[in-house]
Amino acid sequence: MANKLISQMGLPPSLSHVFSARNILTAKDALSLPETDLMALLDIDIALVRSAVASISEATCPPFQTGLALLEEKMKSGGHLSTLLPGLDNALCGGIPFGALTELVGPSGIGKTQFCLKLALLAALPECYGGLNGRVIYIDTESKFSSRRMIEIGEGSFPQIFRLQGLAQKMAGRIIVTRPTSISEFNDSLQQMKLTLLQNEVKLLIVDSIVALVCWDNEKGTISSRQSPLRGSLSFLKSIAEFSRVPVVVTNQVRSHSSDDTFHYIFKGHRKDTSNSERSESHLTAALGIQWAHAVTIRLIFEAHSGHRFIKVAKSPISPPVAFPFVVESSGITLLNQEGISVAGSEINAIRCKGCNILTQ
């Protein structure tokens, strides 16, 4: 919509000639300038500028829907990819939502890729088995995708399906794995994907992991430069998700929680928080910073402490803060407790990794 051409908006011809003469061709060009700048650039008076901007805005503005129409549309088209983990599905009101960005964050080796493999399988399955009967695009930046492991998960979770001849091959044939080696390759494949998503009935997009791309390009990254290569990709991923109504799952890594990270608001004053120094040894924080944390719709934190691993629903517009203990078996991830443990307060955002490192046990 932003690139809609002014010449096609039905403005009076004299006006649209003035715009194109000054090289203001799309709605984006016209609306990015304040009205006084436009007036100076186009050499027409302010009332005419105002009415032109009003017509351009009306043409560029997307149509509205009522909340009721939204709900009805969602009821009709499904709207969730069930993870087959009943506790998590309940918490997320159906599963991984379509059209939104879901992030899995956790320390290495905790089970994020296992979760992604199972999701990929679930999306490829026919609808009678609870799947989406579609293709899956798996963007693997760290070469973690193991088809053998995926077939093993399939055989463990759906033994009756996978014993049928040829079905394993068909399922595996629906999962497309791509391994970009740089940010520009990644962006290129995203661009191409926008068209193919609809044409080829892709029902799930997984990026595992998104951080690796940034680390390659930027060895001495400060906070600002670490975020800039991803800025374009981030809004593009979100728009792909919205546009084609597919779930997009992204994996993120963690980094250690240094004292610089305990940011406070100015009005809170400088408080000496002595408890933090003990926690910071084993506390981790998600990579990519706070701008990324704002941009994702749902954040699932994978962490380990007191001898168990947990999936926490840390950020979600629709779920209360709960944690589910889980284990990784041959059939993928299984929840040990379907009701979940309620987590109070800001603990839901903490990522812990005690008991994961065999060297310190």
Next chain:
Amino acid sequence: MEISNLPISPSIRSKLLSKGYTSLSSLSSISPSFLAQELSVKLEEAVEVLRAVSDTTTSKSAHIPNGIIPGAVTAWDMLSEEQMQRHISTGCEDLDAILGGGIHCKEVTEVGGVPGIGKTQLGIQLAVNVQIPVEYGGLGGKAVYIDTEGSFMAERAYQIAEGCIYDILDKFPSNSREFLSCKERLQVNNFLAGIFYFRICSYTEQIAVINYLENFLTEHGDVKLVIIDSVTFHFRQDFDDLAQRTRVLGGLSLRLMKLSKMFNLAVVLLNQVTTKFTDGSFQLTLALGDSWSHSCTNRIILHWNGNERCAYIEKSPSVASASAPYLVTGKGIRGINSNFKRARIM
């Protein structure tokens, strides 16, 4: 103010200056046809120039102490008007109390906080609460929800509307005739149908929708709340020229303020958080920069206070800075005490 500051196009301005008209007084007693001949422009353009001149000179006469200025009101009239204003309840009694009743109409309120603290929840709660009928203490108006991030979930709006209706019927169990007619309106589907949802995918569309709102609000006169969730997202991604961004945002905020005053509605903007280097260390602050922080009338920051969610009023012209804890429950935003009340009855 001289000719160079008039809102007219540059070519006409240069013609005026080349013919020797350098001050406003020189144009004050000229007829349009004479001016058209002098500048060799069309008659309509000359009329426009003279109109621009008279507009600026009448506003200059605001310095006359005795005159009644067109468009101004006395402070006493404003006070009586404000006292009759209804406020939009946030769902949490403590927060309503420190806000002086709730979110004010005719004002722009900015709400910011870290991810996951409940900004979208508050937005959806306000979109539901604005529709509470007047007989039950609400505004009985509709809401416009402008979603830039895709965080609005219709199922959650359903849950919150359900919770709101349940609590109203709990609080007003009366079965008298006036209430019976309202009760029919208290349906979840009606509340959902009263939220007008725009999904915005770029900053161009964001600017376009705010420009278009004037026409939209003239058509739908019962809208009493406009929420933008969040106002920051697209402006953080694609804008490279920060100076231009500041100017565009300034224009946006002026337009929103004008809309709120013209149509007597509340505008709520949800903002994200960023880190800023002040006093030798990094501090958390709301995004979009210092100039933006001046644009809104009220500012509320949602933050974690230990294990509790708190709302802090950072900036307001009419209420003191204060903090109130709130909860995000299955039914929406509620206060800390409301749960205890229910527990005692049980």
